[in-house]
Every structure is written in C-alpha cells, then in structure tokens.
Amino acid sequence: MKLHHADLMNSQxxxxxxxxFHRMARLGFVTLAAVVLxxxxxxxxxxxxxxxxxxxxxxxxxxxxxxxxxxxxxxATTYYPAIRTSYxxxxxxxxxxxxxxxxxxxxxxxxxxxxxxxxxxxxxxxxKGARGLMQLMPQTAMEMNVLNTLDPTENIFGGSRxxxxxxxxxxxDLRLALAAYNAGPERxxxxxxxxxxxxxxxxxxxxxxxxxxxxxxxxxAFRQVAAK
Numbered sequence: 769m770k771l772h773h774a775d776l777m778n779s780q781x782x783x784x785x786x787x788x789f790h791r792m793a794r795l796g797f798v799t800l801a802a803v804v805l806x807x808x809x810x811x812x813x814x815x816x817x818x819x820x821x822x823x824x825x826x827x828x829x830x831x832x833x834x835x836x837x838x839x840x841x842x843x844a845t846t847y848y849p850a851i852r853t854s855y856x857x858x859x860x861x862x863x864x865x866x867x868x869x870x871x872x873x874x875x876x877x878x879x880x881x882x883x884x885x886x887x888x889x890x891x892x893x894x895x896k897g898a899r900g901l902m903q904l905m906p907q908t909a910m911e912m913n914v915l916n917t918l919d920p921t922e923n924i925f926g927g928s929r930x931x932x933x934x935x936x937x938x939x940x941d942l943r944l945a946l947a948a949y950n951a952g953p954e955r956x957x958x959x960x961x962x963x964x965x966x967x968x969x970x971x972x973x974x975x976x977x978x979x980x981x982x983x984x985x986x987x988x989a990f991r992q993v994a995a996k
Contacts, residue, residue: 855888860901860920865990867928873935876990877942878928880979881949884972885927890920902927946973 860882861875868875885903886892893899897906900923909917914926931949938944938956947963948956950972955964963970983990 857883857888859888860890860924863921863924867924870925871928871932873928873932874980874984874990876983877976877980878924878931879983879990880976881927881931881946882924883979883983884976890923891918899923900927902930904930943973943977946976 861879864878864882865875867873868878882888882901885898886901888901890901892901892903894903898904899906899909899917901920902923904912904914904917904923904927906917908930909926912926912929914922916922917926931945934945934948934953935942937953938948938961943963944956944961947969951964951966951969955966955969956962959965963973
C-alpha cells in the first residue's frame with residue numbers, strides 16, 4: 769500500500785499509527801526510535817522533508833525530489849519469522865488431509881505450502897499482513913470466506929480453496945500456480961504467464977516443489993492417499 773503525505777490525514781481508521789506519527793511530526797517531537805516503533809510492522813523505508821514552515825512530512829514513497837531517506841527498512845524477503853522456530857510438522861496432518869480431499873488436491877502439496885508459508889506456526893503474521901498457516905492476505909481471506917485467519921481449520925481450508933483456484937486458473941501448471949500464490953495471479957499474467965522475475969518468488973516455487981516431493985515420498989499417510 770502506498771501512503772503518500774496526502775493520504776495520511778484520511779487513514780485514521782485503518783492506520784492509527786501513521787496519524788499519531790504525523791501529528792507528532794507537526795509538533796516536532798518525532799525521534800528515530802518513534803519512527804522505527806511505528807513503522808516496524810511494515811518494514812518499509814521512510815522518507816522525509818521539511819517544508820518552508822518547518823513542518824516535517826513523511827512518506828514511504830518518495831513522491832517528490834524534496835524527500836530524503838530517513839529510515840532504511842529491512843527487505844521483506846529476509847523475514848521468515850515462522851520458519852526460524854521449530855513447530856510440530858505433523859500437528860495439522862489430519863486437517864491437511866481433510867482440506868486436500870475436499871478440494872481435490874494432493875495433501876503433500878498443501879503441506880508443502882504450509883511449510884513454506886508459516887513453518888507450521890498457526891499464529892504467523894508477516895510484515896505485509898498475511899496471516900496463519902497458509903499466510904492468507906486479508907482480501908484473499910475475505911474472498912475465501914475465512915473469518916478467522918489464525919484458526920487452523922479455516923486457514924487451511926481457505927488456503928487450499930485458493931490454491932485449487934489458482935491451479936485451475938493456470939491450467940494445472942503447478943509452477944505458475946505457486947508463483948501466483950506468492951506474488952499474486954496478476955503478476956503471473958503480467959509477465960506473460962511465466963514466473964515473475966522476483967528472486968523471492970522464484971525461490972518460493974523451488975522451495976515448495978522441494979517440500980512437495982519430500983512429503984510425497986516420505987509421509988506414509990500422504991503416500992496412501994496418492995496411491996488410491
């Protein structure tokens with residue numbers, strides 16, 4: 769989401785931190801610590817300029833040459849909080865089997881996506897706002913009728929439904945479907961029905977396919993499903 773200076777005063781309901789931040793800036797009390805505290809969920813860069821009246825203006829997009837880099841953010845692609853901690857990789861197998869059967873998917877594939885997205889942490893929340901085991905964005909969750917994205921059952925069933933739709937949309941091309949799951953289907957279409965040239969997306973596709981083959985070969989419950 770792009771937050772220009774003109775948008776800041778109209779976003780109080782959605783982004784209260786930004787409005788507090790802006791008012792503090794007008795009073796001249798913004799410190800680097802406050803900037804980091806209020807922007808850490810976004811992990812974005814912050815730009816600033818001071819106008820002729822001495823008022824500081826902030827934006828995460830340098831919409832004018834007057835803006836100068838104020839805080840350098842961490843790249844989102846380096847943030848995998850759920851994978852840095854060990855969680856029970858078999859805890860949700862029954863849910864995965866049920867959701868995969870319901871949506872006619874290979875359970876090993878669903879589990880591979882769960883592994884890549886959250887590392888089996890049902891409370892995982894990304895800096896971009898994706899939540900739960902299959903890291904559903906709010907808009908996607910709403911489209912999939914998921915009310916509580918941190919509920920394992922709702923998340924896995926909703927994520928499986930979304931994945932099935934992508935596989936159908938891209939004519940059973942699993943690589944494109946996975947790329948779309950990561951970068952968005954519009955990006956796959958934009959790049960002429962190919963994996964977008966984003967390092968994160970390309971690595972994501974490779975990682976999921978690797979997990980998929982591993983679960984398909986080594987998980988006895990999933991092997992039994994595949995054999996039927």
